[in-house]
Amino acid sequence: MAAKASLFFSPSECFLTTRLCKLFPTTQKPCFPSPSSSSITLINVLNADAVYTKLPPRLRNARQEQERDAISLLNERIRREHAKRDHSPLRPSMDSEEADKYIQLVKEQQQRGLQKLKSDRARQGAPHDAAQPTFSYKVDPYTLRSGDYVVHRKVGIGRFVGIKFDVPKDSKEPIEYVFIEYADGMAKLPVKQASRLLYRYNLPNETKRPRTLSKLSDTSAWERRRMKGKVAVQKMVVDLMELYLHRLKQKRPPYPKTPAMAEFASQFPFEPTPDQKQAFSDVERDLTESKNPMDRLICGDVGFGKTEVALRAIFCVVSAGKQAMVLAPTIVLAKQHFDVISERFSRYPNIRVGLLSRFQTKSEKEEYLSMIKDGRVDIIVGTHSLLGNRVEYNNLGLLVVDEEQRFGVKQKERIASFKTSVDVLTLSATPIPRTLYLALTGFRDASLISTPPPERVPIRTHLSAYSKDKVISAIKHELDRGGRVFYVLPRIKGLEDVMEFLELAFPHVEIAIAHGKQYSKQLEETMERFARGDIRILICTNIVESGLDIQDANTIIIQDVQQFGLAQLYQLRGRVGRTDKEAHAHLFYPDKSLLSDHALERLAALEECCELGQGFQLAERDMAIRGFGNIFGEQQTGDVGNVGIDLFFEMLFESLSKVDEHRVISVPYPAMELDININPHLPSEYINHLENPMQIINSAEKAAEKDIFNLMQFTENLRRQYGKEPYSMEILLKKLYVRRMAADLGISSIYASGKMVGMKTNMSKKVFKLITDSATSDIHQNSLIFEDGQIKAELLLELPKEQLLNWIFQCLAELYSSLPTLIKY
Numbered sequence: 001m002a003a004k005a006s007l008f009f010s011p012s013e014c015f016l017t018t019r020l021c022k023l024f025p026t027t028q029k030p031c032f033p034s035p036s037s038s039s040i041t042l043i044n045v046l047n048a049d050a051v052y053t054k055l056p057p058r059l060r061n062a063r064q065e066q067e068r069d070a071i072s073l074l075n076e077r078i079r080r081e082h083a084k085r086d087h088s089p090l091r092p093s094m095d096s097e098e099a100d101k102y103i104q105l106v107k108e109q110q111q112r113g114l115q116k117l118k119s120d121r122a123r124q125g126a127p128h129d130a131a132q133p134t135f136s137y138k139v140d141p142y143t144l145r146s147g148d149y150v151v152h153r154k155v156g157i158g159r160f161v162g163i164k165f166d167v168p169k170d171s172k173e174p175i176e177y178v179f180i181e182y183a184d185g186m187a188k189l190p191v192k193q194a195s196r197l198l199y200r201y202n203l204p205n206e207t208k209r210p211r212t213l214s215k216l217s218d219t220s221a222w223e224r225r226r227m228k229g230k231v232a233v234q235k236m237v238v239d240l241m242e243l244y245l246h247r248l249k250q251k252r253p254p255y256p257k258t259p260a261m262a263e264f265a266s267q268f269p270f271e272p273t274p275d276q277k278q279a280f281s282d283v284e285r286d287l288t289e290s291k292n293p294m295d296r297l298i299c300g301d302v303g304f305g306k307t308e309v310a311l312r313a314i315f316c317v318v319s320a321g322k323q324a325m326v327l328a329p330t331i332v333l334a335k336q337h338f339d340v341i342s343e344r345f346s347r348y349p350n351i352r353v354g355l356l357s358r359f360q361t362k363s364e365k366e367e368y369l370s371m372i373k374d375g376r377v378d379i380i381v382g383t384h385s386l387l388g389n390r391v392e393y394n395n396l397g398l399l400v401v402d403e404e405q406r407f408g409v410k411q412k413e414r415i416a417s418f419k420t421s422v423d424v425l426t427l428s429a430t431p432i433p434r435t436l437y438l439a440l441t442g443f444r445d446a447s448l449i450s451t452p453p454p455e456r457v458p459i460r461t462h463l464s465a466y467s468k469d470k471v472i473s474a475i476k477h478e479l480d481r482g483g484r485v486f487y488v489l490p491r492i493k494g495l496e497d498v499m500e501f502l503e504l505a506f507p508h509v510e511i512a513i514a515h516g517k518q519y520s521k522q523l524e525e526t527m528e529r530f531a532r533g534d535i536r537i538l539i540c541t542n543i544v545e546s547g548l549d550i551q552d553a554n555t556i557i558i559q560d561v562q563q564f565g566l567a568q569l570y571q572l573r574g575r576v577g578r579t580d581k582e583a584h585a586h587l588f589y590p591d592k593s594l595l596s597d598h599a600l601e602r603l604a605a606l607e608e609c610c611e612l613g614q615g616f617q618l619a620e621r622d623m624a625i626r627g628f629g630n631i632f633g634e635q636q637t638g639d640v641g642n643v644g645i646d647l648f649f650e651m652l653f654e655s656l657s658k659v660d661e662h663r664v665i666s667v668p669y670p671a672m673e674l675d676i677n678i679n680p681h682l683p684s685e686y687i688n689h690l691e692n693p694m695q696i697i698n699s700a701e702k703a704a705e706k707d708i709f710n711l712m713q714f715t716e717n718l719r720r721q722y723g724k725e726p727y728s729m730e731i732l733l734k735k736l737y738v739r740r741m742a743a744d745l746g747i748s749s750i751y752a753s754g755k756m757v758g759m760k761t762n763m764s765k766k767v768f769k770l771i772t773d774s775a776t777s778d779i780h781q782n783s784l785i786f787e788d789g790q791i792k793a794e795l796l797l798e799l800p801k802e803q804l805l806n807w808i809f810q811c812l813a814e815l816y817s818s819l820p821t822l823i824k825y
């Protein structure tokens, strides 16, 4: 009885009156069947339907209502948002000192990166604009072609029509105007102004149509779209920061730096390029000096020598007694890595290398798995099968991932889960544009290998309409000098026809077909025979796209080239020219008349870009979007469509360089004061229905104190167990939500004075602007102002207390949705 009487919701807030509690002394059995467990832990999840029917009719709400009330909607939204961002468990909030130090570090590194970029530009003689020194992505109107989609920062997306002279109103001198078509009319802009305000919507080689053109007469839709883009960018940057900070919390002892490492390095048969040297030393530092597990991206053009970086990392880890796993996207590449590693480690009989492949018989596989488990194999190479639950490691220290972007979502999640416990080195041949790379320095550990090994000769690229004679002479040229030929088609269908034709043309030459649908063993054998030189011509699909390193294959023929993407072609072409021999890439299209102007232009760009390493320059933006995936994950790239590629990039750079401004310092939950006196009485039937009301209310308070996810879980469990709560309980829960959300948003107190609602906060005006801008509802967006460290709202009338609480709940829920765009302390 005494216990019931002291059933406070929180000391200063709602409590169940003693009058109410008197009705339900502790000894009294509840009127409704109690859950099977004697103590209510609320973790106990019962069948919602079963429990629901046990509620008295008066408390039985419509089922739909139960699902769709404001709390459920908020819970759903937070979960959705969370699932989109992160698959790992909730990250704990950051230690502010640690985070500050990191942000400082990022800023300094970024500054150095930007400095470098500026001097690069100065050297290249690029014009210098003081306001936008480095990241201006605006378009030169003279480079636009009629029909190109453009983005005006203030008005939105339109279609470029042309540039024409016209006489301005207040002058007689004609000047040049840019004409842009919008959904509801034509706009003309003086060229000078246009070059300050216009961006391209698409990548240089893309002709993607925007969903709609913007309206000149109503820019609000564009405003919302732009804000959505900005918020998406902001979230990406915050995610990246949080991930990094989270990783800084993981510790492991640094690996010893041993003379054996230097000896291993000295066995590399080539003189490393300066970029390779930098990458070696970056990785060595990560492993032997840092106390945090490495998560480094090695980004280098095809064939520029990333593998050696991985080999040295493997040596360091394995010679310290740990295991290393090398993950490749295809079995062919896994086999190639296995061969290269076995060869490079052949002088170290104690280091055992294994290949786990689906070609192995069941018993071979079992044997491998047990070797991995007992630590009888030190370097394990394979495809995603290595990520399966059945693979148990003895002492895994390093994970090398080749071409991570080619793995599936589930596999990437699994890779991410490794990152917290082991060192991870990711190799990628998708170039990240230098601009992006430098702007990101500090956010993501990456080493860029942008110079080719010496004596590489540029690949000679020939683009022409398909002709059998040309094909024959290209192949003949390669076979005559003892080399091998890749013949690539976009589809499996058609490989046989090519085979027939080539068998006729080269009757004494060994030719084979390879594609991904082949029986794996057969595919592996074919690839091996091609690598050995037993097969001289390999007719294949783009299964050979990335990573294959066959030094004597120096001619690649690509038929129906228009069906490949630029990045894909770039990768395919990189299969040849991997030594000092001159290599040839013959790109054939069926008939010029069948190709669009755009397709032709795109192909011409590839033909022109035969200089080595030009993937980094040529298709900078084209590639950027893919390189992006390496850094941010791919789903976000979808946000680009909202605002167009260039504005998106500009926003990204803006957001990266202002990362320190966008942080919110949460207030400890107990210190958050909600100065609105509502103490709703719970109906007796409900109280009676709850197994142990006092414990439940205490648990609610504890859950809210912990974090929003605990509170959400609490509410959901409560509803599962007892059905939708009556209104007064909902109000109690909303008070908890309000305090929790306010605390997270850095709001220390909320009070009402007449029609005015005030929220005292530590957030800056900039942060206030960001969160209100990103709010989806105009109601709260427009009614809030920021004044003297307070968020204030003037309501139309003074609301009764419960309605006021509902208003505050909705308002905070709205502001809360922008939390992922902020760095939280």
Ligand SMILES: Nc1ncnc2c1ncn2[C@@H]1O[C@H](COP(=O)(O)OP(=O)(O)OP(=O)(O)O)[C@@H](O)[C@H]1O
Pocket (backbone or CB within 6 Å): 270, 271, 272, 273, 276, 300, 301, 302, 303, 304, 305, 306, 307, 308, 428, 429, 453, 454, 546, 547, 548, 549, 551, 574, 578
């Ligand atoms: N510094 C160097 N000088 C000369 N040759 C080198 C050098 N570094 C690597 N190589 C050789 O260049 C070839 C390509 O290197 P590697 O396979 O490491 O490239 P990669 O960057 O991994 O390419 P991909 O993205 O295609 O996998 C290999 O045969 C390698 O031995």
